[in-house]
Amino acid sequence: MSENIKVLSPEGVVGIESCNELRVQLLQAFDTADPVVLNFAHIERIDLTFVQLLYAGVREARLRGIGFRFNGDLSKEVGEYLVTGGFCKEVPSQARELENNLVELQDK
Amino acid sequence: MLDKFQDSFREEAYELLNDLERILLNLEDHPESHEDISAVFRVMHTVKGSAGMFGFAEVARFAHEVESTLDAVRNGKIPVTPQLVSLTLDARDHIREMLQEPASAGSKFTAISDELIERFRNHVAPVDAPGSSTVQAPELSLQELTGEQEEATHQQGVSQVDTPHADSSQAQGVLSVNGGLGETKDHVHPVTYRISFKPGESIFLNGTNPVLLLDELAEMGELSAIAYTEAIQPLARLEPENCYVAWDLLLTTKKGRTAVRDVFMFVEDDSELSVEIIDEPEGDEHDPEYRRLGQILVDRGFVEAGKIESVAVRQQRLGEMLVEDGVDPRRIEAALVEQEHVERSRKKLQNELSSASVRVSSEKLDDLVDLVGELVTLQARLTQTAVHVGHSGLTLISESFDRLATELRDNTMSLRMVPIGTTFSKFKRLVRDLSHELGKQVEIETVGAETELDKSVIDRLNDPLVHLIRNSMDHGIEKPADRAAAAKPIEAKILLKAEHSGATVVVTVEDDGAGLNRERIRARAEQRGIIAPGQELTLRYRRVALCPGFQHI
Numbered sequence: 001m002s003e004n005i006k007v008l009s010p011e012g013v014v015g016i017e018s019c020n021e022l023r024v025q026l027l028q029a030f031d032t033a034d035p036v037v038l039n040f041a042h043i044e045r046i047d048l049t050f051v052q053l054l055y056a057g058v059r060e061a062r063l064r065g066i067g068f069r070f071n072g073d074l075s076k077e078v079g080e081y082l083v084t085g086g087f088c089k090e091v092p093s094q095a096r097e098l099e100n101n102l103v104e105l106q107d108k
Numbered sequence: 109m110l111d112k113f114q115d116s117f118r119e120e121a122y123e124l125l126n127d128l129e130r131i132l133l134n135l136e137d138h139p140e141s142h143e144d145i146s147a148v149f150r151v152m153h154t155v156k157g158s159a160g161m162f163g164f165a166e167v168a169r170f171a172h173e174v175e176s177t178l179d180a181v182r183n184g185k186i187p188v189t190p191q192l193v194s195l196t197l198d199a200r201d202h203i204r205e206m207l208q209e210p211a212s213a214g215s216k217f218t219a220i221s222d223e224l225i226e227r228f229r230n231h232v233a234p235v236d237a238p239g240s241s242t243v244q245a246p247e248l249s250l251q252e253l254t255g256e257q258e259e260a261t262h263q264q265g266v267s268q269v270d271t272p273h274a275d276s277s278q279a280q281g282v283l284s285v286n287g288g289l290g291e292t293k294d295h296v297h298p299v300t301y302r303i304s305f306k307p308g309e310s311i312f313l314n315g316t317n318p319v320l321l322l323d324e325l326a327e328m329g330e331l332s333a334i335a336y337t338e339a340i341q342p343l344a345r346l347e348p349e350n351c352y353v354a355w356d357l358l359l360t361t362k363k364g365r366t367a368v369r370d371v372f373m374f375v376e377d378d379s380e381l382s383v384e385i386i387d388e389p390e391g392d393e394h395d396p397e398y399r400r401l402g403q404i405l406v407d408r409g410f411v412e413a414g415k416i417e418s419v420a421v422r423q424q425r426l427g428e429m430l431v432e433d434g435v436d437p438r439r440i441e442a443a444l445v446e447q448e449h450v451e452r453s454r455k456k457l458q459n460e461l462s463s464a465s466v467r468v469s470s471e472k473l474d475d476l477v478d479l480v481g482e483l484v485t486l487q488a489r490l491t492q493t494a495v496h497v498g499h500s501g502l503t504l505i506s507e508s509f510d511r512l513a514t515e516l517r518d519n520t521m522s523l524r525m526v527p528i529g530t531t532f533s534k535f536k537r538l539v540r541d542l543s544h545e546l547g548k549q550v551e552i553e554t555v556g557a558e559t560e561l562d563k564s565v566i567d568r569l570n571d572p573l574v575h576l577i578r579n580s581m582d583h584g585i586e587k588p589a590d591r592a593a594a595a596k597p598i599e600a601k602i603l604l605k606a607e608h609s610g611a612t613v614v615v616t617v618e619d620d621g622a623g624l625n626r627e628r629i630r631a632r633a634e635q636r637g638i639i640a641p642g643q644e645l646t647l648r649y650r651r652v653a654l655c656p657g658f659q660h661i
Contacts (some may be wrong), residue, residue: 016348019349020349023348032420036295047319048312049348052353053346053348056340056343056346085320096126
């Protein structure tokens with residue numbers, strides 16, 4: 001069975017200014033694809049709006065029964081931001097670690 | 109073996125009692141200082157528990173009674189007054205006297221102890237509400253006294269669990285939240301704050317990134333953050349410009365509460381914020397364990413105490429059982445993070461304190477200095493011999509040995525150097541007591557307390573300084589009425605100053621009293637035949653005044 005994958009690759013600083021645009025892209029992707037992959041490789045920095053978007057995306061995907069995967073390396077700034085904010089216990093270097101962490105939190 | 113422990117206890121107790129004296133004198137000037145009130149209580153509490161443990165039963169009994177009064181002060185039931193300070197100073201002196209005797213000699217102090225206890229009870233009684241009982245300590249056995257100390261140590265911090273000490277622990281918590289404890293000043297040892305922060309939904313709109321506030325907190329000390337993300341909406345309903353996250357933050361820092369709150373200064377109005385001290389270890393805190401998970405959950409209102417009891421009968425981990433019973437796992441994780449954070453901070457502090465200094469008896473230091481003295485003498489002989497023999501190899505060794513011996517001598521001498529402030533603080537008490545005795549108002553100011561001197565020199569300075577200060581107060585400083593008549597402030601001043609002057613340290617005692625009466629000195633000097641009748645009395649008259657028989661001029 002072939003997968004209908006959609007990969008989203010935001011770049012640079014992903015924060016309040018670009019968040020709504022990314023939210024719309026994610027919603028469209030969830031409407032048309034499964035799984036949806038978010039590529040972190042080109043993200044330099046983030047803010048809280050993006051973190052909220054990740055949680056919201058995981059919840060949305062779960063509601064729809066769709067796969068939502070994270071991919072790529074995380075920049076040091078992104079990893080540290082997630083620890084400072086209390087979203088991860090240790091600085092993640094891979095998006096996959098973050099995906100597990102977020103899902104783990106929400107499964108509890 | 110017990111003797112050895114008793115000696116250690118005595119040394120520590122003397123230090124505590126010196127601290128107590130200093131704090132009480134400060135408290136007399138600042139009766140509203142919650143920090144000092146708590147510190148006085150803690151000293152008495154520690155003395156009581158340790159005295160009981162090391163067999164000083166009478167000290168423990170007495171301290172227990174005093175502590176009860178101090179607890180009433182701490183809880184705001186009775187105010188700090190000069191009378192209470194005097195009484196507590198008397199209690200402090202009495203404890204010191206008892207400690208100077210063998211532990212078994214306690215019974216000979218019972219009468220004095222009882223008299224002082226009665227004075228404490230009388231002091232408390234008038235401020236009690238009609239019909240209520242006075243603050244009177246329950247009778248406790250030695251075992252109960254020592255056991256109580258252990259329990260109280262465990263309960264330190266905020267606790268609402270049903271224990272006999274829940275009231276006092278809660279009171280401590282209330283003080284921490286509302287009082288001046290570490291409000292603006294930094295703490296001596298790091299304390300742990302629990303900060304609950306729920307930003308307003310629109311916080312992003314005024315340009316604030318809440319995680320940067322957390323970053324700012326992290327720069328103050330050690331921060332653990334627990335993010336609550338339940339309120340984040342599914343993507344379809346999410347308003348990206350709204351903030352849905354809230355935090356529980358645990359910050360261990362020496363910073364005062366004001367500094368911590370200031371981080372939230374610009375967002376506080378639109379946010380829900382509480383800043384609470386949950387752990388305030390003392391320098392002598394030895395128990396790295398924090399409260400149990402169940403206690404934290406109950407304290408935070410996440411779980412009812414009854415639920416903890418009902419699940420505790422099962423042979424499973426408490427957290428797992430509570431999750432099975434429907435408790436939010438994030439709340440349990442928050443409690444676990446809190447437990448880990450506080451225990452980690454306590455261990456860190458304990459390690460820092462234990463490695464920061466070592467207590468060595470001054471006798472051992474004296475022995476070391478003597479040995480080093482002999483070594484230096486021997487080294488000088490070696491140098492001479494090496495020169496005499498003219499052996500280059502021996503000369504080389506002698507020179508290296510000389511360098512090492514010099515360094516060793518300097519280091520050894522530095523071990524005996526102590527700040528003169530340790531002796532200065534005694535004189536505050538002297539001036540206070542003499543002021544009351546003589547009916548004079550005198551304030552002592554000390555300058556240069558940090559100036560270091562050899563311990564033996566400081567010990568020898570004590571008596572002359574006592575004499576000089578007594579002389580100032582007895583004869584130099586006028587009665588209030590005389591000062592008023594001379595248009596001087598009623599409150600006199602004594603300045604006690606230590607300063608370096610080249611290789612020496614100059615200690616000065618100065619007062620703003622009437623000074624030396626030149627004519628009376630001349631008359632006495634003539635009478636005693638020190639100067640010829642009619643001889644001019646030059647500036648040296650000050651020195652003349654130091655001759656025997658010139659006191660009281």
